[in-house]
Amino acid sequence: MIIVFKPTATEDDIDHLSDRLRELGLKTQISTGEERTIIGVIGDDRILEHQPLSVFPGVESVTSILAPWKLVSREFQQHNTVVQVDDVAIGGKRIAVIAGPCAVEKLEVTVGIAHEVKAAGAMLLRGGAYKPRTSPYSFQGLGREGLDFLAEAKKQTGLPVVSEILDPRDTDMFLEKANIIQIGARNMQNFELLKEVGAYDKPVLLKRGLSATIKEFLLSAEYIISRGNKNVMLCERGIRTFETHYRNTLDLSAIPALKELSHLPVIVDPSHATGKWNLVAPLAKAAIAAGADGLLIEVHSNPECALCDGEESLKPHRFKDLMIELEKIAGAVDREL
Amino acid sequence: MIIVFKPTATEDDIDHLSDRLRELGLKTQISTGEERTIIGVIGDDRILEHQPLSVFPGVESVTSILAPWKLVSREFQQHNTVVQVDDVAIGGKRIAVIAGPCAVEKLEVTVGIAHEVKAAGAMLLRGGAYKPRTSPYSFQGLGREGLDFLAEAKKQTGLPVVSEILDPRDTDMFLEKANIIQIGARNMQNFELLKEVGAYDKPVLLKRGLSATIKEFLLSAEYIISRGNKNVMLCERGIRTFETHYRNTLDLSAIPALKELSHLPVIVDPSHATGKWNLVAPLAKAAIAAGADGLLIEVHSNPECALCDGEESLKPHRFKDLMIELEKIAGAVDREL
Amino acid sequence: MIIVFKPTATEDDIDHLSDRLRELGLKTQISTGEERTIIGVIGDDRILEHQPLSVFPGVESVTSILAPWKLVSREFQQHNTVVQVDDVAIGGKRIAVIAGPCAVEKLEVTVGIAHEVKAAGAMLLRGGAYKPRTSPYSFQGLGREGLDFLAEAKKQTGLPVVSEILDPRDTDMFLEKANIIQIGARNMQNFELLKEVGAYDKPVLLKRGLSATIKEFLLSAEYIISRGNKNVMLCERGIRTFETHYRNTLDLSAIPALKELSHLPVIVDPSHATGKWNLVAPLAKAAIAAGADGLLIEVHSNPECALCDGEESLKPHRFKDLMIELEKIAGAVDREL
Amino acid sequence: MIIVFKPTATEDDIDHLSDRLRELGLKTQISTGEERTIIGVIGDDRILEHQPLSVFPGVESVTSILAPWKLVSREFQQHNTVVQVDDVAIGGKRIAVIAGPCAVEKLEVTVGIAHEVKAAGAMLLRGGAYKPRTSPYSFQGLGREGLDFLAEAKKQTGLPVVSEILDPRDTDMFLEKANIIQIGARNMQNFELLKEVGAYDKPVLLKRGLSATIKEFLLSAEYIISRGNKNVMLCERGIRTFETHYRNTLDLSAIPALKELSHLPVIVDPSHATGKWNLVAPLAKAAIAAGADGLLIEVHSNPECALCDGEESLKPHRFKDLMIELEKIAGAVDREL
Numbered sequence A, B, C, D: 001m002i003i004v005f006k007p008t009a010t011e012d013d014i015d016h017l018s019d020r021l022r023e024l025g026l027k028t029q030i031s032t033g034e035e036r037t038i039i040g041v042i043g044d045d046r047i048l049e050h051q052p053l054s055v056f057p058g059v060e061s062v063t064s065i066l067a068p069w070k071l072v073s074r075e076f077q078q079h080n081t082v083v084q085v086d087d088v089a090i091g092g093k094r095i096a097v098i099a100g101p102c103a104v105e106k107l108e109v110t111v112g113i114a115h116e117v118k119a120a121g122a123m124l125l126r127g128g129a130y131k132p133r134t135s136p137y138s139f140q141g142l143g144r145e146g147l148d149f150l151a152e153a154k155k156q157t158g159l160p161v162v163s164e165i166l167d168p169r170d171t172d173m174f175l176e177k178a179n180i181i182q183i184g185a186r187n188m189q190n191f192e193l194l195k196e197v198g199a200y201d202k203p204v205l206l207k208r209g210l211s212a213t214i215k216e217f218l219l220s221a222e223y224i225i226s227r228g229n230k231n232v233m234l235c236e237r238g239i240r241t242f243e244t245h246y247r248n249t250l251d252l253s254a255i256p257a258l259k260e261l262s263h264l265p266v267i268v269d270p271s272h273a274t275g276k277w278n279l280v281a282p283l284a285k286a287a288i289a290a291g292a293d294g295l296l297i298e299v300h301s302n303p304e305c306a307l308c309d310g311e312e313s314l315k316p317h318r319f320k321d322l323m324i325e326l327e328k329i330a331g332a333v334d335r336e337l
Helices: A011-023 A107-120 A144-157 A168-177 A191-198 A214-226 A254-261 A270-274 A277-289 A316-332 B011-023 B107-120 B144-157 B168-177 B191-198 B214-226 B254-261 B270-274 B277-289 B316-332 C011-023 C107-120 C144-157 C168-177 C191-198 C214-226 C254-261 C270-274 C277-289 C316-332 D011-023 D107-120 D144-157 D168-177 D191-198 D214-226 D254-261 D270-274 D277-289 D316-332
Strands: A002-005 A027-032 A037-042 A059-063 A083-085 A088-090 A096-100 A124-126 A161-165 A180-183 A204-207 A232-236 A266-268 A294-298 B002-005 B027-032 B037-042 B059-063 B083-085 B088-090 B096-100 B124-126 B161-165 B180-183 B204-207 B232-236 B266-268 B294-298 C002-005 C027-032 C037-042 C059-063 C083-085 C088-090 C096-100 C124-126 C161-165 C180-183 C204-207 C232-236 C266-268 C294-298 D002-005 D027-032 D037-042 D059-063 D083-085 D088-090 D096-100 D124-126 D161-165 D180-183 D204-207 D232-236 D266-268 D294-298
Touching: A002 A011, A011 A027, A011 A037, A037 C037, A088 A096, A096 A107, A096 A316, A107 A124, A107 A144, A107 A316, A124 A144, A144 A161, A144 A168, A161 A168, A168 A191, A168 B168, A180 A191, A191 A214, A204 A214, A214 A232, A214 A254, A232 A254, A254 A266, A254 D277, A266 A277, A270 A277, A270 A294, A277 A294, A277 A316, A277 D254, A277 D277, A294 A316, A316 D316, B002 B011, B011 B027, B011 B037, B037 D037, B088 B096, B096 B107, B096 B316, B107 B124, B107 B144, B107 B316, B124 B144, B144 B161, B144 B168, B161 B168, B168 B191, B180 B191, B191 B204, B191 B214, B204 B214, B214 B232, B214 B254, B232 B254, B254 B266, B254 C277, B266 B277, B270 B277, B270 B294, B277 B294, B277 B316, B277 C254, B277 C277, B294 B316, B316 C316, C002 C011, C011 C027, C011 C037, C088 C096, C096 C107, C096 C316, C107 C124, C107 C144, C107 C316, C124 C144, C144 C161, C144 C168, C161 C168, C168 C191, C168 D168, C180 C191, C191 C204, C191 C214, C204 C214, C214 C232, C214 C254, C232 C254, C254 C266, C266 C277, C270 C277, C270 C294, C277 C294, C277 C316, C294 C316, D002 D011, D011 D027, D011 D037, D088 D096, D096 D107, D096 D316, D107 D124, D107 D144, D107 D316, D124 D144, D144 D161, D144 D168, D161 D168, D168 D191, D180 D191, D191 D214, D204 D214, D214 D232, D214 D254, D232 D254, D254 D266, D266 D277, D270 D277, D270 D294, D277 D294, D277 D316, D294 D316
Parallel strands: A096 A124, A096 A294, A124 A161, A161 A180, A180 A204, A204 A232, A232 A266, A266 A294, B096 B124, B096 B294, B124 B161, B161 B180, B180 B204, B204 B232, B232 B266, B266 B294, C096 C124, C096 C294, C124 C161, C161 C180, C180 C204, C204 C232, C232 C266, C266 C294, D096 D124, D096 D294, D124 D161, D161 D180, D180 D204, D204 D232, D232 D266, D266 D294
Antiparallel strands: A002 A037, A002 A059, A027 A037, A083 A088, B002 B037, B002 B059, B027 B037, B083 B088, C002 C037, C002 C059, C027 C037, C083 C088, D002 D037, D002 D059, D027 D037, D083 D088
16 A cells, blocks of 8 residues: 655654554555655555545545455466366366357247257356346346246256346255356345355356446455355456447456456356347457457347347357357367367 | 338338237337338337347337336426425425435444534434445445444434445345435345335435446336335436546436436435545535435544545534535525525 | 566566666665565656556556646646636636537627627627537538637627637637637647647637546646646536436536646536536536536527537526526625626 | 427427428428327438437437438448558458557667568558657657658568658648558547548548547548548547556457448557557457457567557567467458468
């Protein structure tokens, strides 16, 4: 922590803050420059992270030096985390493609899509049973029945299932019926939910919030890991910007940035990011080229009648074509599909 | 709903979509222009809000015409909603000032601040018992004990109490101990929590999400009201933008915009928006001048030692001075304090 | 300047950078903490502002301590700058209201509006002769003839004239015909234009760019002042955010922030910020309450037929009503209108 | 154009606007729905683009249907534009890599870098002679001498030269000495400069503004083409968002979006977008995978001493490695390098 004083700060101001820092058990080093006095705090200054040092008299600015997270960091663990879900390893050389409908609708549709995405090479099945919808008048998902349909699809295809939890009271059900629990973008800072899923070792796919910084994203992952659950995957799914031509702005710079700062696998969801099916293929390819460990792609056999996000869903034959193209990109960056 | 076709759309494309609309029970009107064909959907087209019409062949764009909300709208209720909390009316001529510490810490500090803000003219007491913190290592609030301290402060001062709920499993406790339940910015789209507080008639202070549009904000309010709870107040608390000089960018244009679109009271929180105590006073005054119905202001007797957000807290004497200035502004816009 | 090294940095890394700093003539102070080594640069480290220190081996982060501007800062000049334009003083106790049409259209319309805004109490006349339009097919302004119409309006009403320059080749014409030269938001970082207007002492109204930070805004003002022209006024006119309900998001926090950092007058333009005439009055009042030194307001006698931005223009009678309301707010914050 | 009336609109309101539309020579079609009346304007309604229809009494919203641009659109020209610069074709099957230092510094350094990037496979040389710097105290470029150094580098290597123009008064010099004139992000809406370069047939590389939408970007290109210059290339270089971990957020969704809407070549600049050299390679690969026609990459032989943007510059050996990786990606998407 670096504390810079205003040119008008008095010696009393500097002593007053120094005393407080010593009270907190910290060592300090004072530099008196020509224009400003600076205090450097030595040692683990994380306890200062949320101390309101900037309100002390004479203080101009306070700058943190250490990253506020620990367990998610590359410094803490240098090798990549590989999350094992049944016999699928996420975060290794092979890229994990998770595909399926936005929302689970009917049993036969769900099972049908599962068979099709499997045939095309997908390794996991996605599907929403509980849907967080902007409007209370939109389809809210089938709930428990939706999870049952996914479980049935898994039984028939062997594909492990990813589904989104909305309510901490549903944890037991998800532990039983899903293979990966998804925390959606709108709940990235629903800390009670993070604590809840942190209490088990069930794999968690944590989506980045619409306006979450890289730092906040990693701190939300830290919530889960600090409760004991190390099986966390990060998912970039577009951030909110001024641009309205697509639903959100997919931030692919986050891939190398997250891989540098953290050891966790990074998945990319081009479907939700763009909200337009015809942008999914180029961005899926770009994500692999930039180093993503996996993709989350919406596939629907009849997008025109999908109850949720049909605009961004690929038809199965387009998904199949995409998988062929992705394989080439994977090869070009020394990965497998 | 207005559907515009591409110049390359065929008659089949137009018929195919027209058939689908008729299937859904909607009347249509087709305009064939020189460059484009347009279908206008007549009647209540809200059922189309989440139909993926843009994936139909030949469609260029789909534009919604009706606002997607109903119960929160001025069209639905022309007069202002006034939320009654004990003997305090929020949304009427008198401006409601809600003040207190960010987080509840010790009983005597909480009660002390309550007495001071009351003496300065505040009408309600705020205080966080459960704190949504970006880092798992930050102070997470006293929990149930914090609510008890607030209840004690209310007993001694008579000030009704506003506190934030984080977990739907805590509803009973909040119904018993708080007078207004706050839904924080990070939970504005925690729809399970919205549904939960919508099931009672306890007043709810709904904060705008960091990246929530006016439209999404009103739809979250609609979630609560559509479940039966009409006692909803909207709170603008700053949005996330590229500017880093303040924590968030307070969006005061939202005040007249929300008052035009909706009948609900609008409260402004300049403390969280700016994160800097010395910006609170000018923005509090601006909020009243722009038509806000109330203010949420952080006050702490010893900001240097506050466990949360000390940077933005006013000392009691500064809050007292501010109340005197606010009274003048209120008078200038024909309101009372 | 504070340079933080990675935990993996070697002594060689630290020596290598220390040498470079000494080469540049700077004194350094090295702190060796438990997790990180830190170098503090003492003295005027502005010469480091654009040195790529972060590419040196082992460097984790580089943080600037001194503000990068000098002449615009409160530190440099503690008293408020008051810009004198004929007999109007901008930046003093009296609030300067600048009103008029977005674009100059016809002579009689321009002169008519000038008379009306003067009657309502405006102190200066605004009007665009050269219009920066997003589309090449939109009305681009009358050009030189527009400046002549404004000059005629000044002759008849005595109101000094504000008009926007787009091209450095037009400087002479603006020096002759305008009383304040406006640099528009899109040209805030057109540095050649800033240098050009910096070479004279003609007052300049510098608008904040759509995505300009407070820091960049002040540095653009510094461009002008560093060339010799001290008569600079800052104008907040809304920034670009994700919100689409209004054209831009008016950032009123910028008023107290700019007044704290700088001695220059701060003007607010609620018309361009919102793009909606019915939001202009509440935000104009809010701006005064927050401490603005002036307002820029669009007024048009027939908004329905305005060639530019009719949506946001007030009719003269509404402007007159607004002036009465503004006077009350001004009084409440101890200013005059 | 679709005009929607409020439920409270009167017949007079509807007649009044209809009359205005007829005055402007437009045909209208009126739909009277259950909740709203709608007017559809038939024919080329671009003349309405900047008519303030929303201020007419009773109007709720106005929605444009036609894209506001013409000459840049795929509708206008279905085949891809290929810009020819000497013997380099940009926009065809071969991907154009433009590399070089941010700013031109010394002759021998410039020529040296030119030789190195050529040896690695770059097809064009970039280098700034006039630098738009945020601070007036930063290195502003060598000016005319810098252009001479670039010309010399071209003479020695044969690489055509891209350099940025800042001032319309420098056009003649750029026509003579540069092979592609770059319009930088800060000048994307410097319309006088756009008009100026539109008057010749010299190729123009137009960078997207920091907060420019896809729509505004294309309209700026339309400015140039509508003046007669068809040799325009679009360059995505990152937009400004809330994320501060990188300098800007590279918007790779813009690649397929621009290619769909327009026939112009799309270049990507990962160096300026991220501001960090170690993010350049993954994002360069992603850009090619997403369909970019070219890349703009900063290369400097001694980034530690670069006078501008050393943080984001690749050393020549890293650039060479990147070219080898890019070739694989190009092959995977059926392109050549």
